[in-house]
Amino acid sequence: MRRYYPVVRAFGLLLICFALTMLIPLAISWGLDDGAHSAYDEAFLLTLATGAMLWWPARRARTDLKVRDGFLLVVLVWTLLPLFACLPLLLHLKLSFTDAYFEAVSGLTASGATVLAGLDQMPLSINFWRTFMHWIGGMGVVVLAVAILPLLGIGGRQMLRAETPGPMKENSLTPRIAETAKGLWRVYLLLTVACGLMLWYFGMEPWDALMHAFSVMGLGGFSTKDASLGHFNSLPIELTVMFFALLSGLNYATHFLALHGRSLKPYRNDPEAPYFLGLLAASILALTFYLLAVGTFAHFGEALRYVAFHSISLATSLGLATTDYGQWPFFAQLWMLFLGSFIACSGSTGGGIKMIRAMILYKQVYRELLRAMHPNVVWPVRIGSSPVPQNILFAVLAFGFVYMTSIVSMTLLMSLSGLEIVTAFSAVVASINNTGPGLSEVGPASTFAVLNDFQIWICAFAMLLGRLEIFTLLVVLTPAFWRR
Secondary structure (H helix, E strand, C coil): CHHHHHHHHHHHHHHHHHHHHCHHHHHHHHHHCCCCHHHHHHHHHHHHHHHHHHHCCCCCCCCCCCHHHHHHHHHHHHHHHHHHHCHHHHHHCCCCHHHHHHHHHHHHCCCCCCCCCCHHHCCHHHHHHHHHHHHHHHHCHHHHHHCCHHHHCCCCHHHHHHHCCCCCCCCCCCCCHHHHHHHHHHHHHHHHHHHHHHHHHCCCCHHHHHHHHHHHHCCCCCCCCCCHHHHCCCHHHHHHHHHHHHHHHCCHHHHHHHHHHCCCHHHHHCCHHHHHHHHHHHHHHHHHHHHHHCCCCCCHHHHHHHHHHHHHHHHCCCCCCCCCHHHCCHHHHHHHHHHCCCCCCCCCCCCCCCHHHHHHHHHHHHHHHHHHHCCCCCCCCEECCEECCHHHHHHHHHHHHHHHHHHHHHHHHHHHCCCCHHHHHHHHHHHHCCCCCCCHHHCCCCCHHHCCHHHHHHHHHHHHHHHCCCHHHHHHHCHHHHCC
């Protein structure tokens, strides 16, 4: 057991820090007297006490975290933190444990799938906590901890390797990993403030603007309204959300380099950005003309407005809605759902397999087609001007296989439990891509409350699997991981 003390110590410290974040909604609840403060009192004390009890016996374990420790800590944070994050929902809303845990997992993984209704009448501090979980989880609780743990004698580089999205890890943007994490969070905070101020300027109430800014920058999808963003029926608000969702769908390292160097050159040099923006633009135009052709909309401007918003929202895994696109032709719904599988860039707060992997898979398929016609051709797979090493090609192919296998396996389980196939498939895809709403019974006009407990747990597992990019979670579940 003592060999895990560095992990226990780190997790205890993280839990103590997480307990301190509960003081914010607690203060809001006391200030507004919304009746939820007793739930936060209990949740704060329980989380703080648990963190302290974990930290105290292992407080002298100051050895640096090994790679294996980093993976274990990441998995512990994402699977156990929702147990404490769900306490305010469990205590005040009297949800079942299954529903409360699902809601917390959805919040921290920035998925946005919900089992709740009556959001308009809910205490403001509860809605704040739900969207604040998006903001915390959007960039990653672990990445935030990378800036703190080195100061406490715990190295963070292994944790960042386990948490950083994408098959190709960025070189250090600054000399020290803690400074890198701080730099990324400064960019995240700056964009969140800018988003909130613009939403406020265009007509949202200050609290609504702040909470939707949390949701947008975390690419979550929780709203303070049952009608989601459609409650506001405002084109300027929708344009603001689309703009910041696009920014969040890009690599935050690119934003950091652009702001640090005060230049747009990093965006031009980012190999994912042209594909990200180009595929989105092409999809928006194609779906707009398709919906005009089938008579869903009568006017080009109206069609473009709704198609652009929902294509960007689902593709980036934001998940907010302005209308019930579940009434559109099934082809359009399916197209937008699939966009969320690969559009978001590595290093973004979005979900799915990430654009970098999709590019590598596409280029690998193209190379194999060339080899079929010209067996002796030498055609290296390149991202930008750099050839992709063979070990990364094999890793991406393995990732793609496990990704598809996971979707098929969980869809079959959902179907076995009695769910019709469209709902089963879309719930799994939306969960593993951290998108939020699916199709049919879990579409934008409904919630995941229609699912039974078994189905809810499958979706919760899928959200964790997607957020940890599959391998991080699966590697901890293998027997080889636990061998000395």
